[in-house]
Amino acid sequence: MAFKIFPLISFLFLIFILLAPSGHAKRSIPSGKKTSAFDFIKKLKGCHKGNTTKGIHELKAYLEKFGYLRYPNKTQATDDDFDDILESAIKTYQENYHIKPSGVMDDETISKMTTPRCGVPDIVNGTNYMQPRNRNHKSGSSGVHVVSHYSFFEGEPKWPPSKTHLTYRFLPNVPAVAMDPVARAFQKWQSSTHFTFARAQTDQNSDLVIGFYRGDHGDIDPFDGPGGTLAHAFAPTNGRFHYDADEQWSIGSVADAFDYETVALHEIGHLLGLRHSSVEAAIMYSEISAGQTKNLHEDDIAGIRDLYNL
C-alpha cells in the first residue's frame, strides 16, 4: 500500500482533501493585498455556543484540519451551528495555545487562530501532541522529573542509527534565493545533533527533498494561498518538506514576509521526527508571524536528544 510509505499524517491529509469545503480549493495569487487564508475567522468575533453565524462551518473545517474535531455526522460538519463539539474543540485549542479555555471566540483566540502556521496537525486521531507529558529526564545526578513540551509522531518514527548523514536536494521549483537559508537551517540542526547534512544535486537521489508548491499538489494537504498554512513536512523517513509558494518569503526579518530559514528550521524538525511544541519560543511551535525570526530552543534540542537518545 502506498499509504505505508507516508507515516500517519498522509492519511489525515487525505481525509482533509475529501472534506475540504470549496473555499479551501480557491487559488489566490499574491497581489500585494494583505489578505490571509485565515481571515474568515475574524468575522466570528464574539461567537459562542448557540450562535448560527455565517462562516462557522469554515471554522469547523479549520479545526478539523488541525485535528481538533471530527464530526461523525457530515451535516453537522458543514452547517453553521456553534454546537457542543465545536465549543469543546475551541477549548482544547485554547488550552494548547495557553488561552483561558472559555470556548468563546474571544480576541485572543481569534488572534492566535489567524496567525499563519505549519500545516502539520496538532492532534491526530484524538492524540493531542501539544499537551505536556511527564518525561523522565536525567538532569545531572538529581534525576528530577521535568515537564517537557516537545512531541514526536505516533510510534516515534526516526532515522535509523546507521543513518546519521542525510542528503537533501532542491526540486527545480525552489527559487535559488531560498537555498542558502535552507542550508543554514541544516547547519544549525547539525550543530545540535549527531546528524550531518549535505546538499545533493537536483537530479540525484537524496534522503530529503525540498519543494515549492501552490494549492493542490498531489497526494497531500493543499496549500491555501497567502497567509494561512505556510509549509508542511513529513515524519521520518519520508523526507519531503514543502514551502507554500503563495507566501511572501524573505531572508531574515522583513515586514509582511516569512523568513525562509526560520520556517526551514521548523520543517527540518519534522523531517527528523519532532512534532509541535506548546512552548511559544520553540522552533517547533506551530505558528509564526510575518517578520518573525527564530532559532532552535532548548525545548527543541531536548526533544531531538530524547528521540535519538543523544
Ligand SMILES: *[C@@H]1O[C@H](CO)[C@@H](O)[C@H](O)[C@H]1NC(C)=O
Ligand atoms: C450570538 O448569539 C447571541 C444570542 O445568544 C447574539 O446576541 C449575538 O449577537 C450572536 N453573535 C454573533 C457573532 O452572531
Ligand SMILES: *[C@@H]1O[C@H](CO)[C@@H](O)[C@H](O)[C@H]1NC(C)=O
Ligand atoms: C446529522 O445531524 C443533523 C442535524 O443535526 C440531523 O438532522 C441528522 O438526523 C443527523 N444524522 C445522523 C445520521 O445522525
Ligand SMILES: *[C@@H]1O[C@H](CO)[C@@H](O)[C@H](O)[C@H]1NC(C)=O
Ligand atoms: C485511529 O485510531 C483508530 C482506533 O484507535 C485506528 O484503528 C486507526 O488506524 C487510527 N488512524 C490513524 C490514522 O492513526
Ligand SMILES: [Zn+2]
Ligand atoms: Zn509544523
